[in-house]
Amino acid sequence: MLKLLNVTKTLQKKNVLGNVTFSIKAGEMVCLTGPSGIGKTTLLEIAAGIIQPDSGIRELHAQRPACLLQDTPLLPWCSALGNMEYQLSGYFSAPARKEKALFWLERMELQGATHQKPSEMSGGMKRRLAFACCMALEPDMLFLDEPFAFLDAPWQAEFIRLLIRLNKEYHTAILMASHETAPLNNESIRIVPLLSSPVQLTSKAENASLRDVPGLPP
Numbered sequence: 001m002l003k004l005l006n007v008t009k010t011l012q013k014k015n016v017l018g019n020v021t022f023s024i025k026a027g028e029m030v031c032l033t034g035p036s037g038i039g040k041t042t043l044l045e046i047a048a049g050i051i052q053p054d055s056g057i058r059e060l061h062a063q064r065p066a067c068l069l070q071d072t073p074l075l076p077w078c079s080a081l082g083n084m085e086y087q088l089s090g091y092f093s094a095p096a097r098k099e100k101a102l103f104w105l106e107r108m109e110l111q112g113a114t115h116q117k118p119s120e121m122s123g124g125m126k127r128r129l130a131f132a133c134c135m136a137l138e139p140d141m142l143f144l145d146e147p148f149a150f151l152d153a154p155w156q157a158e159f160i161r162l163l164i165r166l167n168k169e170y171h172t173a174i175l176m177a178s179h180e181t182a183p184l185n186n187e188s189i190r191i192v193p194l195l196s197s198p199v200q201l202t203s204k205a206e207n208a209s210l211r212d213v214p215g216l217p218p
């Protein structure tokens with residue numbers, strides 16, 4: 001589904017990705033973790049095609065990829081419902097868009113905010129709305145950067161439940177970057193620790209133990 005081969009990236013003279021070879025199979029769930037500033041977002045954004053590597057190869061074979069980035073990408077002039085319908089346009093008919101949007105707004109307990117604009121919502125509400133947009137798309141590849149940010153523990157657990165259901169129902173491959181791995185305990189998610197800077201990742205390093213990650217609680 002996704003392959004990165006010998007990818008490198010330097011940002012403002014800092015060598016962030018030294019040499020990264022990494023892959024995800026269709027239907028696989030993977031979490032990149034590691035301390036702040038190590039390069040999780042950089043790697044995720046290269047994988048998602050948002051930024052280009054300096055060298056190396058990226059291959060993505062997805063029909064319908066979706067992304068939830070750290071900066072929640074919502075249209076400020078549109079209501080919650082409008083945002084959802086916009087995200088779904090081009091993929092579903094108008095009646096199906098509305099039906100899916102209303103279903104997911106209720107699932108995210110945002111039915112009371114259907115006509116509110118993002119500026120009238122809390123950080124957690126915006127996060128749930130952006131997540132709802134991704135879920136309603138029924139993507140075959142989903143990229144998530146810090147998906148648990150702004151969420152309390154019950155909502156973190158709910159996101160995980162929904163991601164696992166999406167993965168089971170649509171065989172969605174999921175790549176997330178998160179410094180928090182506690183919500184992922186006991187789930188069938190491959191954890192890929194980014195161990196040192198610049199990030200060097202080979203297929204062997206992908207299987208390193210989470211205990212090896214500096215700065216993470218045991």
Ligand SMILES: Nc1ncnc2c1ncn2[C@@H]1O[C@H](COP(=O)(O)OP(=O)(O)OP(=O)(O)O)[C@@H](O)[C@H]1O
Pocket residue numbers: 011012014016034035036037038039040041042043177179
């Ligand atoms: N646009 C940019 N310009 C310059 N340097 C950047 C840019 N984006 C990131 N960096 C630097 O690249 C390094 C990796 O950043 P990145 O955001 O990928 O780390 P991260 O592991 O996702 O961190 P966090 O968990 O804090 O979000 C950091 O040292 C950061 O300062």
